[in-house]
Amino acid sequence: MALSLFSKTEIEPPADIEAASLRSDRFRLEREVDWQRLEAIVTALEKNRPKRISDDDLLELPVLYRKTASSLAVARETSLDAATLHYLEALVRRAWFQIYGPRIGLTGWLRYFLGGGWSASVRAIWLDICIAFAVMVAGTAVGWLLVERDESWFFSLVPGGMSGGRVPGADPEVLRETLSTTDDANGLGVFAAYLFSNNTGVCIMAFALGFAFGIPTLLLLVYNMALLGAMLWVFADAGLGWEFGGWLSVHGTTEIGAILLSGAAGMHVGRTMAFPGKRSILSAMRHAGVCAAQVMAGCTIMLIVAGLLEGYARQLVGDMGSRYMIGGGMLAFWVLYFAFVPKPQEHET
Template sequence: MREVSFIKQNKEKWLSFEQAIFNNDFKDPDELASQYIHLINDLAYAQTYYPKSKVILYLNQLAAKAFQKIYKTKRENTNRFVEFWKTEVPLICYQYRKFIYIAFIIFVTFTFIGVISAANDGEFVRSILGDNYVNMSLENIEAGDPVAVYKSGSNWGSFIGITINNLRVGIIAFILGVFGGVGTLYIMFKNCIMLGSFQYFFYEKGVFWESVRGIWIHGSMEIFAIVIECAAGLILGASILFPGTHSRYTSFKHGAKIGVKILISTFPFTFFAGFLEGFVTRYSNIMPHFLSVGIILITLGIISYYYLIYPFKVQKEVTSLPLLKPSFA
């Protein structure tokens, strides 16, 4: 069968199934399972006979959405809390991976702007970080401890205060996505400019390595999580600007639901980053180099794997499941 005929023959069925999944119209789990199997058969057919077709991407995404619906409908003795992070969030991240990639591209771009601005304007860092903070950092550098600011306050006080602040930033970055994503971009711009100029400041003063060892012990997870939260805000904004075949209100509700799930998924990483900043970063200047570097690489590796690699693994498992009919109680 020619690809055009294949699409024409099944288009209405796919669109109907998509609408049912999107609007949560399925009442019979067995009906959903049956439709899911048909969909995967179509996907397998397309992969075999039209390997370069864009319809494969569409069917793959639709299958993932259907799997999430099936997963939610199952009455199994599983831990819903664990399965949320184990299956549901990775599938969402796979479906919306382009937004995550875009968020990282924007993050790198804005941070680079901060570095270039600080390098070409001697007063730029002060205008961004403030005179008090810069003067305090200069005093710490002269005292031989560039990141001494992380030693102030108690362990628990720092942990709680920092964690609450980071959660606040992430939540605001997501909520401001309601303005078509512009508010989220503003939060990214402000924080990335600060990060870029901040790091260049230490580079200019010849203590870049010392700052990296201190800042990124907690910063790997903290900043990565904020980027993911901004991606959730961009998804929210896109749901309003580009509703597709759905009403703008329906699209917004779906985008908000997806965005909230991604936002919530970052909270454990934010808590752990706050713990590191409150209890570990303060000892960065006395711990062995291999230990500080090891913590940075391990924390960065864990969160990178979860959001950038693990979703592909879960998606691959999902597309291999349809050959076995899902069992419902």
């Protein structure tokens, strides 16, 4: 008798398990048609085939989504079988993305970014840009005045590999030769890539150091511009200040602009950390980080343009008037873009 009872217990499932199984099957059968219909619509949207969706199905999509989401809530409350629960969770997640998720791809993002998103982010950090600009001007003046007072400062500010014979007391003709053009564009692509890589490192460093409350960023900007100030004095002292300005302006208005924005973006993050206002530091950092990241993404574009100008236009265009026209034109373009291109209304957050 005991053996018989034991065997029956092993063969027949408990009544509560059997009831739960029947309840789960009934729950699925009553709603499965709507789930399958929603899944077919979502699958067509995921495959970018909206023409396969009928007008009735498209109109019913929000309703089907709400029904399925309600089914998921019931399934969780009544502890239905795990397979049904996983299926509904995946389906609701996919449907939510198709109904409420972002609709912007790479092309759309670029259109939004270049059509005003970047310029709006730059305008949002205007105070940091003003501070960075003042620091850069001061750094240039410091470099000039130090070398003017004692020429040995030049060798402390300018690395030997960068000077290339452009040192205090150099023959004016030697200095003029360093500003000359090349006969053709052979090898200039490699040169442009090198310049882009070098300038990118400076910008990344200026941005990254901003997380230390912006102080290291300020010091980096001062040093880089002091280097420029020292070089300016060398050419001005040799009577070639105008020529050096033209040579520098071709790429400098874009390159220095990128460094300015990178430093300002880093300072914006650091300043937000130091003065979060009424928000928590994490909340303020998150908001500042999004804005700064937009600015830095745009700086990459500026550095590519600067690398091309420095690697090609500066090496091939020798006329001084043309050099100033290129540099001035780029400066006017960036100023007008950042000052007057409004943020697109769509995708605003």
